[in-house]
């Protein structure tokens with residue numbers, strides 16, 4: 566039986582607890598067969614599989630939240646479906662039909678309802694798509710066979726250790742990803758950023774790296790970057806250079822709802838270093854995390870007073886309140902899953 570993160574016990578680290586069921590579908594010569602729900606377990610995969618050699622692998626990350634009424638609801642899952650389809654296209658993988666992937670995500674929640682923790686915990690969903698053509702000669706050809714999985718994991722409060730503001734190293738030389746892959750949620754992007762991130766951690770004791778090639782601010786290694794003040798939110802406009810976060814989009818909407826002026830435009834590093842307000846990182850795992858310090862050219866720049874700012878806190882609370890079904894879901898972001906889905 567899976568151990569649930571609870572408020573009394575120390576929760577296991579994010580992503581280390583597999584939920585009991587997973588949902589699986591296979592594509593053969595480009596077309597996907599039906600989905601089935603199986604017990605979580607190891608995969609049988611041909612050692613010649615394309616993904617293992619040539620990086621044809623991508624994923625998604627989203628959450629289902631247990632509301633104050635006990636109902637479990639997916640948060641904006643159609644957005645994640647659309648984004649995975651976009652990533653699959655960029656990787657020249659078979660693109661899962663929208664209805665298939667959406668149904669698999671709902672099935673994965675329905676099959677794991679009993680391990681969906683109460684807020685601030687959540688059931689994290691991890692769709693995964695792998696190219697499985699058994700051909701190690703196909704380095705320059707796409708994989709027409711694929712394996713699609715939706716995995717689940719009960720997760721605790723990301724801020725269980727307190728909501729200390731983050732310290733980021735600014736990287737102006739090495740890009741996070743190749744230009745063609747900015748929008749792709751591909752494992753390859755993470756391994757590309759790994760060396761820079763490890764080195765920054767060791768040298769400067771930072772939490773993450775903010776990628777700003779030649780001073781052009783893109784995003785952090787796994788989260789979007791926002792500047793905030795009492796009346797404004799500034800963030801990079803959607804282009805091919807970074808991952809278009811669902812959390813980013815949600816926070817922008819909540820900022821507009823709260824009458825902040827939202828500016829989506831290129832952001833220069835000089836503006837960030839001189840910004841008088843707050844800065845934050847937005848992503849599904851951490852929701853909205855305050856940034857307190859930036860390390861650039863060996864100097865530490867404090868943002869605001871170096872702590873998690875009030876606007877960041879308010880926007881994070883507004884988002885969490887919707888996810889807990891405590892506040893009205895004005896934008897239709899939640900989809901209840903009641904366990905009666907065909908499994």
Ligand SMILES: *Cc1c(COP(=O)(O)O)cnc(C)c1O
Pocket residue numbers: 626750784785786787788789808809810811812813847848849850
């Ligand atoms: C997943 C991810 C994000 C955050 O996206 P959300 O949809 O908000 O979870 C941001 N940047 C990168 C590089 C990512 O992989």
